[in-house]
Amino acid sequence: MRIAVTGSIATDHLMVFPGRFADQLIADRLDKVSLSFLADDLVVRHGGVAANIAFGLGRLGLRPLLVGAVGRDFTEYRARLEEAGVDTAGVRVSDTRHTARFVCTTDADQNQIATFYAGAMAEAREIDLGTVRREAGGLDLVVVAPDDPEAMVRHTLDCRRSGTPFAADPSQQLARLDRDQVRRLVDGARYLFTNEYEAALLRDRTGWTERRILGRVGTWITTRGGDGVVIRRCGEQPLTVPAVPAAAPVDPTGVGDAFRAGFLAGTSWGWPLQRAAQLGCALATVVLESDGPQEYRPDAVDLLLRIDDAHGSAAAREITPRLAGVA
Template structure:
């Protein structure tokens, strides 16, 4: 399966706060918050949702195409992605803006407060899926958080080209209007949210759970330590537990790692349960590392995790696909 991953490409500035955010919030003063947090550590890492997902897919040897916008400061980052199996040819390089910046602070409960500077991402709509598909026929387009105009354009282009698409609006749900969310979701083969985003998506669209399922093929909701829930119309809900007892070094990019594992497995025509299991195993790798592209995919270790947590059947289905390092 040839997957084009559209969305943000960014540099992550990750900070660790040793306390708990909730202890700093006064319920009767929430209308006038003015806070500064003294953090213990700062890690500068490669990130951006699309780049994170492409990194995971590249590590699984899916050779994804990364389709987003960056600044002239992207050269070193591009080399890194290419070394990890990502085709960066579709990336648009801005002459005027730097690559986007993600600034995130995590407390001791793994809660996060973040901000995002778009920078070159504002030009992401210049990426043309028609030209990309003509040069490299696509089997799936993933529309992940990006400049809203780019998300809408790439969704519409996928429809025009008849290419199945996956909708992953996640962080941009707070920015998008109800009409825009309905446009991004309608007709998606796959819809990805976490549990909070699933509620926000229903609020934005004005649809209930059943109405969302009327519009999409399959809805995948990640549930953190509780694993993942998979829903489809007229089909019993499927739940898959997370990998237990993982040391939570940094939650940034965990959902992106899940998406890469899930999409790789469905690209290999494996069952949904197996896809979710691989996604959860990839999430565990990302959770145990600081930074969303710091984990290393070692096929045998990944298979051992799958075998221990999900059983011999899951490992047996994935072993021919994961194989051994090239």
Template structure:
């Protein structure tokens, strides 16, 4: 199965705040917030949801096709991904804009405050996914990206009859109900986290049953509680999280989960085993600082799965 992963490609600026972010918020002053955080550390890492997912797939022996827009400053980043096995031929390089920037502050409880500057990502809607699909792509994950690009990519998949997976994630807050409904309708899989699950229902105007009637499988990540897999007319599957050796940085954990899940899907595994593979990769990402710092190999994966889900 050849997988194309569309979405953001970014440089991450990851900072740690030693106290609790929530303690800095005054309940009676939330109408006027002015906060500055003196952070303990700054890590500059390569990221973006599409690149993060492609990275995880490449670690597991796949050759994913990365689809997104970047600036000229992407050259070294792209070379690193290509060396790992990511196909970057469909990445558009902007002549005028820098690669997107993600700035995130995390506290010891895993709470985060983040900002995202799209930069070259605003040109992603100029990518012709229909042409990319003619290269023999079987499955497309439509990840968080410029909203116009997300809609164009979804339409291209429908027109070509190619299986697509909807992963609107961070863009749910920006998208209106009509756009969300168009992105979700007919998706083979829909990915959300627990908060996004509720937000999608609220903004789409659909009930849970109506969403399940429009997608093949709805996967919701639940943090330390694992993940939930739902299908119309079938019992809900609750899959526990894989234990993490350490908790270093939650950024990109959801992307690692998606990479593991997609790897299982490519191998023809059932939803529980796909979710377990996703959880194992998520636990590896959680123990590393940065979204593309964890390591795993196809040969090591069976033992990691057996250890996490023994019995």
């Protein structure tokens, strides 16, 4: 199955604040916040939602096509992604802008405050997905992840016009998108990804009820952190998949992206939704225990042990044949 992942490609600057953000906030002064957090650690990592998802898919043995815009400082990052099994032929290189930057501080409760600088990502709107699809020899699924808003809308429209199945993952960009844009991004998606907060925000932005959203998408997947995942389909009972417990959480950055990679890998192999989500949960926990969103190499034995412990031996047995080729 040929999957294209469109969206942000960025460098992550990740910091750790040893205290709690909540302890620094004064309830009746939230209209004028001026805070500075002294971080104990700084790590610079490669990231970006689309790159993180593509990285995970590549590590699981697929050959995803990454589609996005970067700066001329992308050379080293490109080589790293290619080594992980990612096809970067769909990446546009800007002549004037730097690759996007994600600056994030995580507190002791794993809460995060982040700022994203778009940089070259603003040129993603110049990418013609139709051309990318033809040069790739066709696409079976396009993931529309957070990106330049105009690019997200263009890619979604192209998918609908061409009949290419797509997954809607508006995520952080919900705060920037207006009602019409969000409706166009969601309508007709084979898969819709949100976390719990984004699910509520999506209902607010679209003005649609949950029932109406389910009538317009194939499958709505909502991640809930330590409470696992809920999968909803129109006319069916919700399916709840428990999270895979983490032995020693390190950094939540990219955990949701890893879940998407595992889930999409499973569905591309023809697995039922429950099994795909179980692999997604296992890969998400691997990333949670890693220092950065792409600082891991999935191991088949480790993944199967995690799935066996969290979801039972039957699930592990069914998943084993496909994971045999994972390093």
